[in-house]
Amino acid sequence: MSKILITGGGGFIGSRLAKTLLARGKLEGKTIERLVLADQVAPRPELTADPRVEARVGPLLDQCAALGKEGFDGVFHLASAVSGECEADFDLGLRSNLDTTRALLDALRAATVAGGKPPKLVFSSSVAVFGPDPSKPLPDLVADDTLPAPKTSYGTHKLMCEYLIADYSRKGFVDGRSARLMTVTVRPGRPNGAASSFFSGIIREPLAGEEAICPVSPQVSHPLTSVARTVEGLIAVYEASVEQFGGRLAINLPAVNATVGQMLDALEEVAGKEVRARVRFQRDETVAGIVANWSRGCTAERAGRLGLKADADFATIIRQYIADCREAGATSALKGLAS
Amino acid sequence: MSKILITGGGGFIGSRLAKTLLARGKLEGKTIERLVLADQVAPRPELTADPRVEARVGPLLDQCAALGKEGFDGVFHLASAVSGECEADFDLGLRSNLDTTRALLDALRAATVAGGKPPKLVFSSSVAVFGPDPSKPLPDLVADDTLPAPKTSYGTHKLMCEYLIADYSRKGFVDGRSARLMTVTVRPGRPNGAASSFFSGIIREPLAGEEAICPVSPQVSHPLTSVARTVEGLIAVYEASVEQFGGRLAINLPAVNATVGQMLDALEEVAGKEVRARVRFQRDETVAGIVANWSRGCTAERAGRLGLKADADFATIIRQYIADCREAGATSALKGLAS
Numbered sequence: 001m002s003k004i005l006i007t008g009g010g011g012f013i014g015s016r017l018a019k020t021l022l023a024r025g026k027l028e029g030k031t032i033e034r035l036v037l038a039d040q041v042a043p044r045p046e047l048t049a050d051p052r053v054e055a056r057v058g059p060l061l062d063q064c065a066a067l068g069k070e071g072f073d074g075v076f077h078l079a080s081a082v083s084g085e086c087e088a089d090f091d092l093g094l095r096s097n098l099d100t101t102r103a104l105l106d107a108l109r110a111a112t113v114a115g116g117k118p119p120k121l122v123f124s125s126s127v128a129v130f131g132p133d134p135s136k137p138l139p140d141l142v143a144d145d146t147l148p149a150p151k152t153s154y155g156t157h158k159l160m161c162e163y164l165i166a167d168y169s170r171k172g173f174v175d176g177r178s179a180r181l182m183t184v185t186v187r188p189g190r191p192n193g194a195a196s197s198f199f200s201g202i203i204r205e206p207l208a209g210e211e212a213i214c215p216v217s218p219q220v221s222h223p224l225t226s227v228a229r230t231v232e233g234l235i236a237v238y239e240a241s242v243e244q245f246g247g248r249l250a251i252n253l254p255a256v257n258a259t260v261g262q263m264l265d266a267l268e269e270v271a272g273k274e275v276r277a278r279v280r281f282q283r284d285e286t287v288a289g290i291v292a293n294w295s296r297g298c299t300a301e302r303a304g305r306l307g308l309k310a311d312a313d314f315a316t317i318i319r320q321y322i323a324d325c326r327e328a329g330a331t332s333a334l335k336g337l338a339s
Numbered sequence: 340m341s342k343i344l345i346t347g348g349g350g351f352i353g354s355r356l357a358k359t360l361l362a363r364g365k366l367e368g369k370t371i372e373r374l375v376l377a378d379q380v381a382p383r384p385e386l387t388a389d390p391r392v393e394a395r396v397g398p399l400l401d402q403c404a405a406l407g408k409e410g411f412d413g414v415f416h417l418a419s420a421v422s423g424e425c426e427a428d429f430d431l432g433l434r435s436n437l438d439t440t441r442a443l444l445d446a447l448r449a450a451t452v453a454g455g456k457p458p459k460l461v462f463s464s465s466v467a468v469f470g471p472d473p474s475k476p477l478p479d480l481v482a483d484d485t486l487p488a489p490k491t492s493y494g495t496h497k498l499m500c501e502y503l504i505a506d507y508s509r510k511g512f513v514d515g516r517s518a519r520l521m522t523v524t525v526r527p528g529r530p531n532g533a534a535s536s537f538f539s540g541i542i543r544e545p546l547a548g549e550e551a552i553c554p555v556s557p558q559v560s561h562p563l564t565s566v567a568r569t570v571e572g573l574i575a576v577y578e579a580s581v582e583q584f585g586g587r588l589a590i591n592l593p594a595v596n597a598t599v600g601q602m603l604d605a606l607e608e609v610a611g612k613e614v615r616a617r618v619r620f621q622r623d624e625t626v627a628g629i630v631a632n633w634s635r636g637c638t639a640e641r642a643g644r645l646g647l648k649a650d651a652d653f654a655t656i657i658r659q660y661i662a663d664c665r666e667a668g669a670t671s672a673l674k675g676l677a678s
Contacts, residue, residue: 090510132586133586133587145486146486147484147485147486149505149586149587150502150505150506151509153506153510156502156503156505156506159502160499160502160503163489163495163498163499164495164499166488166489166495167489167492167495170490171429171492247471247472247488248472248488
């Protein structure tokens with residue numbers, strides 16, 4: 001029997017992780033007795049309808065101390081302000097991404113020091129820890145052991161938290177590990193504050209019959225992944241033994257490395273020329289500037305050793321999104337598709 | 340005219356830096372009008388006797404907000420809890436090395452946002468950011484671009500601060516850079532809480548006519564430096580333009596890479612067999628365990644491009660220590676030397 005916490009459990013990835021965990025019923029072979037979803041927003045009703053689920057709604061920073069006392073066996077720490085928000089509001093980024101992680105770690109540490117078993121902790125880090133550095137240019141594909149040089153506050157805080165978690169783990173306060181998430185595409189719903197938001201928008205809006213604006217050139221390359229592979233990665237990183245990480249607790253999750261042009265080719269392959277034609281290029285210097293500081297692609301050798309694989313290609317990611325929309329009955333999301 | 344702050348200005352390196360700056364009278368060609376020394380302990384009387392010097396005595400964390408309002412042109416941030424203290428008291432390490440740096444950065448940021456020129460900031464990081472990692476073993480000599488994997492809380496906090504300072508600099512709040520200090524030897528006075536304390540003790544105590552215990556084997560190799568070269572490095576890092584760092588703001592300072600055996604050979608060369616014979620080997624598992632997680636030596640290519648050089652050899656470092664003791668009239672420190 002185990003009791004699991006998901007911070008950011010009201011968000012897109014957190015909701016999908018919760019759904020997957022509830023369907024599996026087990027983590028590391030132990031039955032999930034309770035699943036607590038903490039977020040600023042209430043979790044989805046279909047999740048809270050499950051008797052195993054409890055919601056903790058409110059700012060996470062204020063909740064950490066109380067959460068620590070609940071005696072979780074495992075924690076998925078996904079809550080985060082996104083990259084665009086952190087660039088726009090420096091204090092918000094520090095508070096949401098650095099202070100909150102520290103408060104959560106200290107709450108879990110207090111429970112361990114009081115006699116509890118160190119909880120497993122999976123931290124959602126990001127490919128944004130990597131950035132270009134004139135003194136040591138990024139390789140074309142960043143690897144697990146590429147020297148991080150973040151060029152955003154978001155990436156800086158994620159990297160700092162990776163190191164903080166490694167130290168709390170070294171001291172035995174938690175059994176932590178960090179999964180560097182690739183850019184999850186196609187996100188449903190509306191654009192968010194992430195600079196990477198358009199990577200979903202240029203697929204999602206045309207499929208819904210709407211025009212989309214692409215703020216960067218077709219040559220921009222980026223590591224992409226589906227939400228299903230991301231959730232699979234988070235669970236595999238949770239279930240791995242600390243020995244499987246071989247000393248370094250942060251790993252890249254697998255990605256499909258594709259250019260914007262290749263993404264649109266895949267869109268045309270899956271949905272036709274007419275759908276692709278709804279994408280218009282109009283450069284946004286702010287977004288293009290942030291994206292220019294990201295890696296063009298990733299490798300994930302150590303995730304591969306955990307048995308994790310990237311999606312087959314970007315067309316597969318689009319097809320999965322379409323299938324997810326159909327399963328959810330979200331017909332308006334697909335009204336741009338020829339029937 | 341410029342106004343300079345040294346945090347840790349009551350400590351060994353801070354005092355020496357203050358003395359050197361007062362003797363130079365200038366930084367970046369600008370006359371030093373005021374030199375503020377902030378520390379938990381009062382600065383040395385010979386420093387406060389100088390009309391340019393002011394002391395701010397008390398815990399730095401409590402002083403940061405007020406210091407920020409003083410409008411410094413430049414800051415040397417040296418204040419720090421040492422490695423052994425941080426391993427023994429986890430909260431002390433976080434507070435002294437992470438929270439205090441953050442509070443100082445936020446105070447400087449507030450002054451910049453209020454219309455001030457972003458102050459230059461030199462942060463004393465450490466070779467302790469490097470540690471062994473089974474997934475990517477340390478090279479025999481760690482370089483500027485070696486992937487850090489600290490295996491102490493001290494090294495973790497130093498590394499986190501490097502990244503934090505890089506982000507505050509990227510945003511234009513400070514003009515920051517981090518100098519990774521090598522192990523400064525020979526420190527005068529008594530052993531301190533640093534696990535590296537014995538690197539001074541095995542030279543200092545025999546020269547004073549006392550027995551010294553070496554807690555690690557003669558084969559242990561380590562990057563060493565004199566206080567004079569360290570102060571020279573801090574000033575050069577201050578005076579360099581941000582462009583000279585080529586994008587990555589943390590650099591290794593130069594070191595003499597020597598084994599404990601070579602250090603004792605140098606002691607014999609400088610002071611004779613009888614002095615060397617005062618060192619006794621008695622393994623201390625705690626110290627040996629921490630030291631085993633440090634690098635065996637360093638390179639400092641980028642510091643070299645700033646014109647910085649290591650001491651010629653370890654015997655030179657010992658001779659400098661002896662000369663410093665003589666200059667200070669510290670005859671008891673040399674009473675083990677044949678006259």
